[in-house]
Amino acid sequence: MAVITRMSQIHELYKDSELQNVPLLSNFSADFWQGYVSNFDKFDKMFARMYYSFNYYNPLLTDEDTITERRIQFTADVYSILLKNQKKYEELYRIHVIPDDDAYSITNNYDRHETYSGTNGMQSSAITGQRTDVTIDQTGEQNSAGLNKVTGWDSGSENTRDSNTGTMGSREDTHQFTKGQEQDTARSAGQDAHTSRIYGNIGVTTVDDMLKKHADFWQLFDFYQTIFNDINKELLLVGRC
Numbered sequence: 660m661a662v663i664t665r666m667s668q669i670h671e672l673y674k675d676s677e678l679q680n681v682p683l684l685s686n687f688s689a690d691f692w693q694g695y696v697s698n699f700d701k702f703d704k705m706f707a708r709m710y711y712s713f714n715y716y717n718p719l720l721t722d723e724d725t726i727t728e729r730r731i732q733f734t735a736d737v738y739s740i741l742l743k744n745q746k747k748y749e750e751l752y753r754i755h756v757i758p759d760d761d762a763y764s765i766t767n768n769y770d771r772h773e774t775y776s777g778t779n780g781m782q783s784s785a786i787t788g789q790r791t792d793v794t795i796d797q798t799g800e801q802n803s804a805g806l807n808k809v810t811g812w813d814s815g816s817e818n819t820r821d822s823n824t825g826t827m828g829s830r831e832d833t834h835q836f837t838k839g840q841e842q843d844t845a846r847s848a849g850q851d852a853h854t855s856r857i858y859g860n861i862g863v864t865t866v867d868d869m870l871k872k873h874a875d876f877w878q879l880f881d882f883y884q885t886i887f888n889d890i891n892k893e894l895l896l897v898g899r900c
Contacts, residue, residue, distance in 0.1 A: 664722050666714040666896065672730040673707035683707075683730070684890070685738040689745060691752035695883070706887060713895040733894065740893055741886070748886065755882040775853040790841040797833040 676683040682699035684706065695702050715733045724732075741748065 665718055665720045666716050667720070667726065667729045667733070669710045669713050669715060669895070670707050671726055672715060672733050673703055675726050675730045676703060676734075679727070679730075681734075683734060683737075685734045685741065687738055687741040689741070689749070691748045691755075691882075692741060702883070709887065710891060710895060713891065713897060715894055716896045717894075736894055737890055740889055744886075744889060751882055751885060754880070769857065771857040773853075773855045773857075775855075776851070786844040787841070790838070793835075793837040795833075795835040795837075797835075798830070800830065 673683055677700070680700075682696065683703040684695060684699070686696050686699075715729070717729075717732055717736070720729060720732070
């Protein structure tokens with residue numbers, strides 16, 4: 660009875676992918692995997708060296724499968740792992756590609772941007788309302804009387820018989836002025852924009868503490884090694900050369 664071989668050594672799969680000049684770990688389309696796709700020959704060589712003595716296990720493999728068919732199946736399985744963990748890898752990749760210190764300073768842990776737009780009175784117009792003024796003049800009544808005296812011919816004596824007397828009466832005038840109502844209208848319109856940035860260290864940790872945490876983190880975190888570990892955990896078994 661023939662023994663069904665369900666395992667293939669990684670270095671054998673790598674040699675086949677190198678011969679065919681194709682990615683061993685798939686050409687998965689995602690931002691986090693573009694670095695691998697662009698340099699798959701270097702990454703595959705590193706992967707094969709790290710897992711040289713490991714075996715790819717697949718219960719569906721048989722003795723009739725060629726090494727190329729096994730390599731194609733392995734690449735498809737890696738593709739499935741990347742697809743399944745895509746969200747996790749995308750979030751880890753965001754950490755992996757933290758911008759340089761011009762935009763992200765490890766000693767400045769506070770960076771707040773604010774943009775404001777609104778209206779103001781930069782432009783204005785005014786409309787003066789109409790008004791009607793009223794002026795009323797009333798002239799008062801006046802009574803007058805006169806006293807006239809005459810003298811005789813060639814005489815210095817007045818002849819009162821032909822004279823009359825009168826008294827100037829008083830008069831009261833009235834002047835009335837009424838100012839009409841006026842309603843003025845003013846309009847203003849405008850636009851402005853305001854941008855501010857608050858940047859620096861809020862002081863909850865010292866610069867030395869932040870530098871140490873930064874160094875410790877990057878010494879422990881390796882983005883591609885995280886993916887390699889997942890591939891190893893899902894597909895590989897420890898074997899012998």
